[in-house]
Amino acid sequence: MSSNKLSDVLEKQIRRLCLNDFPCGNGTWRKTKDRTEGAETEETDALLDLLSCPHSPWQHDKSWSTQAPALRQLAVLTPERLHTDFIYNYFTSLRIVDKGVLVIDDGLLKFSKLEELVLSDNKISEIPAENLPSTLKILELRANRLSALNSLTDCMPPRLQYLSLGSNSLGSHDDIRHLTGRHWPQLVCLDLSDCEFKDQQALVSALSTLTCLRTLVLEGNPFTLAPSYPGFTVDSLPQLFCLDTSWISAEERHCFRGLAKNSDLIVDRASATVSVGKVRGIPDPLLRVEENAPDFPVVNYGYFITYEFLSHQTVNLNLNRESKCDPAHVTEGCFSDADLQSNRNCEKELTKPDTQDLMVYTEETCHDIAHVKLHSTSKLTWSECMDFSHTQTYIVSDLGGLKRFLNQGLYLTLEEEKVLSWPAASEDVPLTKPSRPVKEMKSSKGKESPIKSGSTKDKSKDKKKKSVPELVQDAPTRRLLGSVHIPLQSLVKGGQKVDVLCDLGALHTESEVEASQTLEKDLGKKIKEDKKNDKESKQRGGSGTKRKNTAASKGKGKGRQECEMDVQTENSVSVRLESVTVELNVELEKWQSAAEAHQLLLPHQNSLSKQRVLS
Template identity: 85%
Template sequence: MSSNKLSAVLEKQIHQLCLNDFPCGYGTWRKTKDRPEGAETEDTDALLDLLSCPHSPWRQDESWSPQAPALRQLAVLTPKRLHTDFIYNYFTTLRIVDMGVSVIDNKLLKFSQLEELVLSDNKISEIPAENLPSTLKILELRANRLSALNSLTNCPPPRLEYLSLGSNRLGSHDDILHLTGRHWPQLVCLDLSNCEFKDQLTLLGALSTLTCLRTLVLEGNPFTLAPSYPGFTVDSLPQLSCLDTSWISAEERQSFRGLAKNNLIVDRASATVSVGRMRGIPDPLMRVDENAPDFPVVNYSYVITYEFLSHQTVNLNLDRESKSEAAHVTEDCFSDADLQSNRNCEKYSSKPDTQDLMVYAEETCHDIAHVSRHSTSKLTWSECMDFSHTQTYIVNDLGCLKRFFNKGFYLTIEEEKVLSWPAASEDVPLAKPSRPVKEKKSGKGKESPIKSGSTKDKSVDKKKKLVPELVHDAPIRRILSSVHIPLQSLVTGAQKVDVLCDLGALHTESEVEATQTLEKDLGKKIREDKKKDKELKQRGGNGTKQKNLAASKGKGGQECKTDVHTDNSMSVRLEPMTVALNVALEKWQSASEAHQLLLPHQTS
């Protein structure tokens, strides 16, 4: 793979300024004392207008440096000054963003007055400090391919005040050792957002040596998911004025006082998932045929499932019916395809699914992340089902939790259908197996007694029959709908995600069958009308009869179309299925709260 040097990109940008071509530089287009005026000459003001006019074909992209437009004006006003060294020394700011730069070569040293260098969104994997001008005050390297800081701190620019290293593969113990005041004595602002730093205590110990540091950005690192962040950071760095783009108030600093002194810090996260009310599921018993047999009795219940990452689970609602089917997945396996397959390829049988899925990590990875499938309690149908499900997850692998939040999870609504039959006895015969099974309305999940109409003649000589004991078939489960829940905001500083999930309208089987039947009847009627029209033509029927038939055919077709439109409009008006969901991260709001929460763990 060929490298793309920074100097080559800069030379290309300077060349595109056309400093020696029209309307800049020397040429026959310039009006001078020695050269008489002519139709092909322009005065200085006209040439300057050609540089700045929005619709001028000589206007160039100058966003990569604020000195670029000023340099072009100098090429018009005083072109004699524009020799090579003057051009290089003229630039104080260079912004080469998303241009595929992979190598910073020593030709950058030609820009001897450079103070600001922005190289975000490139492909740089190493920063040789000896190739950076010593005059640099601002260095931005966001979203590159940095995995180590060794080369950058060999001979760092001594005057650097702003350093941005966010969105790189940094986070090792060696990287922390290169973020001290010995390397950056004048650093005022440091951006380490969206990296992979996990050891908050060690990192803050190194950053405390940056005596000039006033602005710090850490959001997006795994340790920021812990409840001790940001309080421990604020108390550990008293010289700090701004943390994660928010100013630190005196009240906030006072509330967190004592966290650092007492070393109140944890390296785990606590996330709470709450599932509330669900609406929008049509009553499944509305499609029951009143002439159906007494048995089987059909009961419907509903459950909501989701996946979450955890090493330990604490139930807050003491829900006996809630279940957790553990699935072990590597921490690098949270791809969109995996989550999609978990959503779509769940096929339930009559037997409970107790088989665990184990996928081992790569040879270079020794940690295994645990993704567990969790369910709310089962509720019978109602217009509004309040699951009141609350569960807290304690996660020790903060890096894995960060990746899990970035991918999000799927929330799924499942329906469970149970057929119940009377137990075999001498008095109550079982329904014939060959008889078709139909659903019977039994009042929202309650069992229905046997009708006595079929045995009315024999009931005079027998005692009143009791309600028979019912035998339940294995549950039949099906997924009604599923929706993806994005959780990226929890990584970037939010403490909770509170959303009303919209899973769309549920079309029942009876609605689908009715639409298909209506379309079938409409097609059949059209074919019959065409057949009658053809027969009349063959028999030579009079025009009046044909007109009447055509009118009736058009009228009938219009009526059918109207019916279809009415049916479709009714389907559109179906209420969508919605579920109230809340995912919250625990964050300490004060030092006293941290004492109260940690005291039970310390005493135990």
């Protein structure tokens, strides 16, 4: 059973070096002056070759320490030096990755000259600083289970220059208080990527006290989704050379100059714009309409795009915590009066079964809640290229919820709406004959009207009323044509825009689907009839009948093959159909300069101040 202590894992790795076993150590296999030559002895150079040869069975995993190969060579050259203290003091770099380590115990202090310690992808939840050697310069704790920095900063190694805390559950204000120059006086490189820091101003203010800091990694934190990042960070940390693996140029510093002084402009919110462009490849739904089809019902087709995105709404958490949005009245999540009114009226539950709301609550009774909801474009009639030109901007204050949503990705669907229209019930168009052709109705209009009128104007009005019957629409029916998942993780990792051409595959028209189903049914019936006839012929017996049955079966086989060929032909047509594509763009707002920040934020702040005065 493997141990979860760091010292036990290290001891196991050292034992695997086999420093006292062949070809290392001072054993009988070594050729010395005191021993006669024999087949069982080896020269020192031959023993060293057994350690370094790539095909040697005595090869050893050296990824956990760069000193491991050199230590084995010493075990061949001077095995008398390998006492316990020498071995522990020999190691300056240790890499224990994904070994299930839970505890850093005081056994690590045996490595008194250790300078680099990498403990990524383990299960460490607490770092007792008193168990870390004072000589440590590099400490990597990425992807562990750290949730606080209290124990790490109590007695930190004074020479530490590189610290990696990425992919941990860090981000509280208490954690920010421990990221100052008082705890890390010589820190040069700091990695806080993929954590949960949301307060950009507080974090940057604390990091400004790290006078030796030159390299900083912050991508993947919720506040990096705000438009003020990275401009505010670059201007607030003039000593920084590299941010998020990119060198900071002099031109970039000049563009953001003065942004740090105007901290009132910095708002912890993100602005995301979703754009749906052109849709191509949808088959014409009227291609297979028969020429002699009745004029009624009149069929109208409409197409629209739905997608999931965060909607933002300020509500009282004690009143209604499960309010959802009806897809017929989709909340667009912007600041217009119409959208705010639709948010208030959004009380119906979402009817789509595979779409769930993600609500983010806080301790307060009235606060912002971010919902993952369906948003819809306008409906368009069919054309070869439908340009929806849908652009919507969403303002999200819950940056943590937005980060989770972007990591999950966006779901986009294409839907078809079909509406049947019938003549309304009247004296001219009875309800009992709703599918009456238009030609028949026109022929009846030529007869004299039973109601006589002396006015020719009244007659012409009656004729107009009869020529255009009033139509009544049935409830619309919707059909899902296709859906696709769009990954958006690149926006969390520092990207600003995701521009994709979504491929939904080839689609069939409704008539093609019905025709293929009918063809399959007919083919199944014919096969059953052939089997039934074969059984009857076998029961009758006789040579003549056998010949007939054989010939008939051959003929039926040919017919069956012809049917199968028809099916293949139908399928081959569907394969050649054009794929349906949808243009989609998701872009995060990022300030490119301090001047742009002033231009964009001042009008917004003025509108907010007016709303406060009016309220």
